[in-house]
Amino acid sequence: MSAMRIFVTSILACLAALAASPGNAQAAEPAPQTETANLTTPKQRLDSLFADLKKERDEAKARQVADRIRMEWQDSGSATVNLLMQWADKAIADDKKPIALDILDQVIALAPNYVEGWNRRATLHYQMGNYRKSMSDINRVLAIEPRHFGALAGMATMLSAAGKDELAMRAWQQFLDIYPSDRKAQEQLGELAEKLAGSRT
Template sequence: MKHLAFFLFLAGPVTGQTCPEAPDHSAPVGALLLQIQEAPDETSAKIISNELWEYYADAPDDVAQEILDRGMRKRAAWDFLGAEEDFNALVAYCPEYAEGYNQRAFVSFLQQDFQAALPDLERAIALSPDHVAAMSGRALTLIGLGQAEEGKSALEQALALNPWLPERSLLPGLKAETNSEEEL
């Protein structure tokens, strides 16, 4: 019966089916973030970061996991319309699952639709406050919107959790930009 429901979901909208609560990975995610902060080098931090993704991408059930995985495959193939449709379906089915919002925001970001990305990133962070990818995505989105000061602050918050994020290279330029704006 479970498999029948899964295939019915793939065929069209789910009626009468609800998403279970997302798994609580806060303890292992917190432990991994502490390990990243203590990582001796970028390579070590990347290995730990990959472990984080296993938790972020752990959907509440098989139906949600299939939608997430399918949307991510479409996004990786630059099928943004298809990916967005899948992430819309995931958010509709599992409105309390942070990664649905984060992935939908990523598709919007890749299309440079920063206005659409920002609320999804904020929702992902509200649901998963230590979601470093959503935090760094929010920083990049704010920068894309021309809000350098807010972007710098958001990036600093993300870097406090993971000082090895690739986006760390943007911080000196943002500091210089916001300092020069303050001087005007």
């Protein structure tokens, strides 16, 4: 193990201990939000945004709604976990994927129901060529949040690459049921439908 990874592992252990310490529970709480944001729970905000996404037919407006959903997913509700996610992003940007993986493992250990921890690790596994692990993490994402269109897109892409076109088509159909105006998903579904129709003639 490199000196850098040993250093990161030590820092992660300290943060985990800090997060688990009852005396420091206050430090892990999110920063106070505006009065408007406190009127609804994260689940209520997400439900409302998903309803808007499903009925929005303008592609640009739907993209804005999708971005707001992603922002909701990114906030873990823990200052410690949010910081670790920033570190993971920095490690990925610096092409230090093994370090990023160590950090995301810690994120998942600290917050096993935090959907974006699993999703980010699924994406990283995919980038590292660990397709089986990536699909396993995607399944965890969808168990926590079945409407996670990003995870569904990742699943469809991997299924298509594996030649499982019918399953990929189903994943894109699920995606479009949640996010109907996404043009790329529409195109992917259309291409798969044509390919499958051609293979049956």
